[in-house]
Amino acid sequence: MSAPTVFDPQTLTESALAALHAHRAAFANAAGPAFDQGSYALSVRIGPGDGVDVDLPPALARVVAAALAEVADGHAVEVRTVGEELSTQEAADLLGVSRPFLVGLLDGGEIPSWKVGTHRRVQRADVLAHRTRMRATATEALQNLADQAQDLGLGYGSEPAS
Numbered sequence: 001m002s003a004p005t006v007f008d009p010q011t012l013t014e015s016a017l018a019a020l021h022a023h024r025a026a027f028a029n030a031a032g033p034a035f036d037q038g039s040y041a042l043s044v045r046i047g048p049g050d051g052v053d054v055d056l057p058p059a060l061a062r063v064v065a066a067a068l069a070e071v072a073d074g075h076a077v078e079v080r081t082v083g084e085e086l087s088t089q090e091a092a093d094l095l096g097v098s099r100p101f102l103v104g105l106l107d108g109g110e111i112p113s114w115k116v117g118t119h120r121r122v123q124r125a126d127v128l129a130h131r132t133r134m135r136a137t138a139t140e141a142l143q144n145l146a147d148q149a150q151d152l153g154l155g156y157g158s159e160p161a162s
Contacts, residue, residue: 007067008076017072024072084124088113091127095134105130 009017042061045051056064067077086094091111092102106113106120111130113122 005079006076007071007079009071009074010076020068020072024068082124085121086124086127088120088122091122094124094127095131 009020012020042056042064043053044056044064045053067079070077088102088106089099092099095102102111103120105111106122111122111126113120115121
């Protein structure tokens with residue numbers, strides 16, 4: 001894993017910080033709700049003069065927008081690579097669950113893990129695969145509920161079956 005890259009707005013001149021504020025506002029206005037829906041792309045020019053324009057994928061454009069907003073607010077931003085080996089807290093944060101709940105998943109064998117000393121570690125890919133399975137299970141359960149409601153005549157705009 002490479003060392004993090006830190007950008008501290010305290011190193012900017014007042015005019016550069018003012019330009020960041022203007023760019024942030026223009027970016028937010030141009031992006032609008034399309035940005036939140038992932039249908040907005042950001043292009044960056046690499047190299048001097050005409051350079052080469054590169055279209056960033058929406059997920060990366062959101063990262064750049066978030067970094068721009070933080071720097072414009074005067075906060076330092078750190079960019080680093082994400083490790084493939086996660087602690088139980090990092091894995092729990094990635095899943096959006098508590099650490100004790102994650103430990104239960106590890107104890108139940110739902111996510112492979114190993115110990116480094118007294119601490120458990122998991123592979124990022126295994127956590128993401130579990131998250132995909134969780135979402136698929138939730139989607140299937142919701143579809144089953146919707147199908148049952150439809151069968152019972154409980155759909156939107158209909159009267160319940162008697």
